[in-house]
Amino acid sequence: xxxxxxxxxxxxxxxxxxxxxxxxxxxxxxxxxxxxxxxxxxxxxxxxxxxxxxxxxxxxxxxxxxxxxxxxxxxxxxxxxxxxxxxxxxxxxxxxxxxxxxxxxxxxxxxxxxxxxxxxxxxxxxxxxxxxxxxxxxxxxxxxxxxxxxxxxxxxxxxxxxxxxxxxxxxxxxxxxxxxxxxxxxxxxxxxxxxxxxxxxxxx
Amino acid sequence: xxxxxxxxxxxxxxxxxxxxxxxxxxxxxxxxxxxxxxxxxxxxxxxxxxxxxxxxxxxxxxxxxxxxxxxxxxxxxxxxxxxxxxxxxxxxxxxxxxxxxxxxxxxxxxxxxxxxxxxxxxxxxxxxxxxxxxxxxxxxxxxxxxxxxxxxxxxxxxxxxxxxxxxxxxxxxxxxxxxxxxxxxxxxxxxxxxxxxxxxxxxxxxxxxxxxxxxxxxxxxxxxxxxxxxxxxxxxxxxxxxxxxxxxxxxxxxxxxxxxxxxxxxxxxxxxxxxxxxxxxxxxxxxxxxxxxxxxxxxxxxxxxxxxxxxxxxxxxxxxxxxxxxxxxxxxxxxxxxxxxxxxxxxxxxxxxxxxxxxxxxxxxxxxxxxxxxxxxxxxxxxxxxxxxxxxxxxxxxxxxxxx
Numbered sequence: 001x002x003x004x005x006x007x008x009x010x011x012x013x014x015x016x017x018x019x020x021x022x023x024x025x026x027x028x029x030x031x032x033x034x035x036x037x038x039x040x041x042x043x044x045x046x047x048x049x050x051x052x053x054x055x056x057x058x059x060x061x062x063x064x065x066x067x068x069x070x071x072x073x074x075x076x077x078x079x080x081x082x083x084x085x086x087x088x089x090x091x092x093x094x095x096x097x098x099x100x101x102x103x104x105x106x107x108x109x110x111x112x113x114x115x116x117x118x119x120x121x122x123x124x125x126x127x128x129x130x131x132x133x134x135x136x137x138x139x140x141x142x143x144x145x146x147x148x149x150x151x152x153x154x155x156x157x158x159x160x161x162x163x164x165x166x167x168x169x170x171x172x173x174x175x176x177x178x179x180x181x182x183x184x185x186x187x188x189x190x191x192x193x194x195x196x197x198x199x200x201x202x203x204x
Numbered sequence: 205x206x207x208x209x210x211x212x213x214x215x216x217x218x219x220x221x222x223x224x225x226x227x228x229x230x231x232x233x234x235x236x237x238x239x240x241x242x243x244x245x246x247x248x249x250x251x252x253x254x255x256x257x258x259x260x261x262x263x264x265x266x267x268x269x270x271x272x273x274x275x276x277x278x279x280x281x282x283x284x285x286x287x288x289x290x291x292x293x294x295x296x297x298x299x300x301x302x303x304x305x306x307x308x309x310x311x312x313x314x315x316x317x318x319x320x321x322x323x324x325x326x327x328x329x330x331x332x333x334x335x336x337x338x339x340x341x342x343x344x345x346x347x348x349x350x351x352x353x354x355x356x357x358x359x360x361x362x363x364x365x366x367x368x369x370x371x372x373x374x375x376x377x378x379x380x381x382x383x384x385x386x387x388x389x390x391x392x393x394x395x396x397x398x399x400x401x402x403x404x405x406x407x408x409x410x411x412x413x414x415x416x417x418x419x420x421x422x423x424x425x426x427x428x429x430x431x432x433x434x435x436x437x438x439x440x441x442x443x444x445x446x447x448x449x450x451x452x453x454x455x456x457x458x459x460x461x462x463x464x465x466x467x468x469x470x471x472x473x474x475x476x477x478x479x480x481x482x483x484x485x486x487x488x489x490x491x492x493x494x495x496x497x498x499x500x501x502x503x504x505x506x507x508x509x510x511x512x513x514x515x516x517x518x519x520x521x522x523x524x525x526x527x528x529x530x531x532x533x534x535x536x537x538x539x540x541x542x543x544x545x546x547x548x549x550x551x552x553x554x555x556x557x558x559x560x561x562x563x564x565x566x567x568x569x570x571x572x573x574x575x576x577x578x579x580x581x582x583x584x585x586x587x588x589x590x591x592x593x594x595x596x597x598x599x600x601x602x603x604x605x606x607x608x
Binding site: 039042046130133134137138140141144145 | 315318319320322323324325517
């Protein structure tokens with residue numbers, strides 16, 4: 001075996017190792033992207049559900065306050081914008097806009113006690129707030145997955161191949177006014193140590 | 205996750221070690237039952253009597269009986285194991301007398317479960333309610349797609365929305381962390397280990413039942429005698445080897461001839477008799493006691509992890525901590541379930557009346573320790589809030605006592 005054969009062998013081994021590593025990184029990136037799109041469908045379902053409740057609500061309010069045309073138009077515009085939105089950021093903006101428009105609609109409804117007492121109206125209101133809650137909860141899961149995926153895409157050495165293979169960082173679903181206080185979640189290995197640091201409240 | 209899986213494997217191995225003597229103990233018991241209960245009365249028939257007249261013949265029937273017993277036990281064991289893996293979830297739900305609810309029955313509870321399930325990225329689990337005043341909760345299921353969250357009526361009465369969020373998030377985290385798979389299987393295995401005693405007493409496990417006491421005394425005495433006999437044999441051997449080393453050496457040289465296999469077989473047979481005597485105790489009591497201790501040990505560390513993951517979902521460590529304090533102060537209100545399920549629950553289901561055996565290894569870390577860890581995740585929890593939560597829990601407990 002000559003020296004050049006040995007060199008060739010070493011090069012071959014290095015190439016194979018690099019190839020295997022690239023395959024591994026690629027598969028992880030694909031898995032992450034799939035997870036993000038799965039999490040997105042969780043939000044999307046709730047967004048659609050919320051949008052589908054809006055026309056009924058508008059109809060009911062129109063029955064009492066037909067002259068408030070400006071508000072109805074605003075709501076309709078926001079709703080169709082939400083349905084047209086194609087990216088996470090656009091959806092989030094449209095979601096916020098729809099929330100504002102619905103806020104105006106409910107402000108109008110405030111002036112009509114009969115409307116507020118109507119069973120249909122309260123049921124729709126409840127469904128709507130439930131759908132809003134669900135968007136917020138699904139958003140948590142989505143953003144967590146985006147964070148994981150983006151970290152993988154942008155950090156070294158994954159970023160070396162993610163850009164050449166066409167992996168872009170995913171967009172977060174950020175809505176205004178929904179930011180909650182972040183909590184640091186730490187887990188000590190020995191709970192007794194922790195318990196010793198902060199003495200448990202004495203029984204009274 | 206991988207550490208979790210490794211722990212799971214280690215634990216299942218430990219459990220197999222517990223179950224093996226259980227099975228081995230069943231075989232001699234069943235052999236005795238068949239031999240004395242079925243064969244001996246049948247000896248009236250001439251053919252059997254003739255066979256039994258010779259020493260070889262009776263040894264043969266005994267061996268055949270033992271083989272039959274072993275076959276029955278093994279076949280039953282395999283069938284039970286198979287059934288258990290398939291039916292574990294249902295079994296646990298049955299043991300705790302949980303009732304399935306629909307979205308219309310419990311809209312508020314369902315909404316909390318759905319919302320937090322979305323945040324955790326889990327498919328919405330089924331929702332069960334136990335009609336009991338003791339506030340508690342748990343999750344079961346072998347995989348997230350077939351999981352259920354179970355809460356007691358008392359929990360719904362005691363906690364506000366915030367506390368309920370914390371508890372449900374904790375249970376959903378158990379599902380997400382795959383703790384429920386192990387816990388459900390453990391509960392099912394434990395339930396089977398309790399079966400022999402249950403068949404004898406034909407009732408729920410009442411510590412003071414006369415039948416249980418009689419079984420405990422008789423089988424316990426037998427086990428003690430067995431241990432004494434084994435000790436006596438060992439002592440004799442040791443004494444002989446010490447006092448007459450030359451004779452023992454000669455005896456071994458003459459009879460064993462370096463044939464260690466024979467030596468091991470004969471030794472095992474000498475010890476097998478006393479072991480058979482002791483086996484009823486293990487089958488009736490020992491196996492389930494040891495199993496309970498193991499299952500209690502497992503679940504503790506996972507409670508901290510589930511608490512931490514719950515806070516990731518709710519962003520509200522204080523809500524979960526106050527719920528823990530409330531539920532802890534109110535616990536002890538009538539929750540008399542099969543002990544096979546103790547390790548599943550949100551907090552220890554039977555805190556005050558726990559026997560000395562179970563107190564040795566708690567199935568859960570103390571509430572104080574859990575609250576302390578939660579306090580460090582947020583900005584600390586005000587002592588007044590904890591005191592108020594404890595007072596609310598104690599009030600709830602007192603009300604339960606009055607009603608009972």
